Amino acid sequence: MPGVLGRIVTERAADYRDADPHLGPARPAHRRFEAALRPGAAGSTVETLALIAEVKQASPSQGAIAALDPAQAARAYAEGGASAISCLTEPRHFGGSPEALRAVVAATELPVLRKDFVVHPAMLREAAEWGASAALLMVSVVGERLPEFLDMAEHLGLDALVEVHDERELDMALAAGPRILGINNRDLTTLHIDLAVSPRLMAHARAAGFGGVLVAESGYRTPADLRGVSGLADAVLVGTSLAGSGDLAGATRALLGR
Numbered sequence: 001m002p003g004v005l006g007r008i009v010t011e012r013a014a015d016y017r018d019a020d021p022h023l024g025p026a027r028p029a030h031r032r033f034e035a036a037l038r039p040g041a042a043g044s045t046v047e048t049l050a051l052i053a054e055v056k057q058a059s060p061s062q063g064a065i066a067a068l069d070p071a072q073a074a075r076a077y078a079e080g081g082a083s084a085i086s087c088l089t090e091p092r093h094f095g096g097s098p099e100a101l102r103a104v105v106a107a108t109e110l111p112v113l114r115k116d117f118v119v120h121p122a123m124l125r126e127a128a129e130w131g132a133s134a135a136l137l138m139v140s141v142v143g144e145r146l147p148e149f150l151d152m153a154e155h156l157g158l159d160a161l162v163e164v165h166d167e168r169e170l171d172m173a174l175a176a177g178p179r180i181l182g183i184n185n186r187d188l189t190t191l192h193i194d195l196a197v198s199p200r201l202m203a204h205a206r207a208a209g210f211g212g213v214l215v216a217e218s219g220y221r222t223p224a225d226l227r228g229v230s231g232l233a234d235a236v237l238v239g240t241s242l243a244g245s246g247d248l249a250g251a252t253r254a255l256l257g258r
């Protein structure tokens with residue numbers, strides 16, 4: 001696996017090399033994250049797009065974004081109209097931590113996504129234990145093991161956001177029958193963003209008969225940016241432009257056109 005993504009995945013695999021792979025008891029599926037993103041669930045937004053707002057303190061492309069208090073950030077996003085919260089837990093490149101996720105879960109009623117490079121079953125067990133409603137599964141990372149990881153998430157009562165960046169990954173994802181599909185506009189090997197990726201792959205997914213929830217991810221800054229996926233996406237995942245704004249509630253409202 002090339003580039004930045006390869007380095008991070010190697011590090012996360014090393015972090016969890018000796019972790020206990022047991023998932024523990026089955027947990028009921030609440031599907032709270034999925035329900036928050038369903039068409040119309042966001043209700044009052046101009047574009048009817050649901051917003052997943054991300055607690056993101058740093059990134060490989062930006063370096064430091066902002067030193068956030070995760071609980072305060074989550075409350076501000078909720079106040080601004082977000083439908084769900086994404087919280088990074090990757091520590092070296094994104095400034096995330098388990099504590100950040102736990103704090104976000106405690107601070108808000110909104111469903112929370114564990115945003116990390118899931119390479120080991122223990123990472124899903126942790127997500128459930130920490131109170132997350134969902135976990136990210138990247139096809140570029142789990143590859144052929146996607147069905148296995150989807151089953152594990154289901155066992156733990158977690159919704160899975162299955163992320164793809166190109167047609168090949170999309171076809172692999174569709175074959176596994178995900179309920180929630182995220183299209184990342186950012187190529188994580190080069191960090192290059194192209195907002196045309198989401199509309200292209202969303203049209204492809206719908207044409208292939210995908211009837212689940214579609215999430216457009218990365219690089220969105222303005223209401224005008226969102227117009228490119230309105231009518232195609234059910235939800236949009238936004239981190240940097242909100243987290244670095246200095247006024248998280250105001251920036252969230254502004255992005256949603258309120």
Ligand SMILES: O=P(O)(O)OC[C@@H](O)[C@@H](O)c1c[nH]c2ccccc12
Nearest residue numbers: 184217218219220237238239240241
């Ligand atoms: O900060 P942005 O450009 O608004 O992007 C948010 C989110 O899409 C991005 O953080 C992301 C999408 N998929 C990922 C996988 C790993 C780490 C991070 C990500």
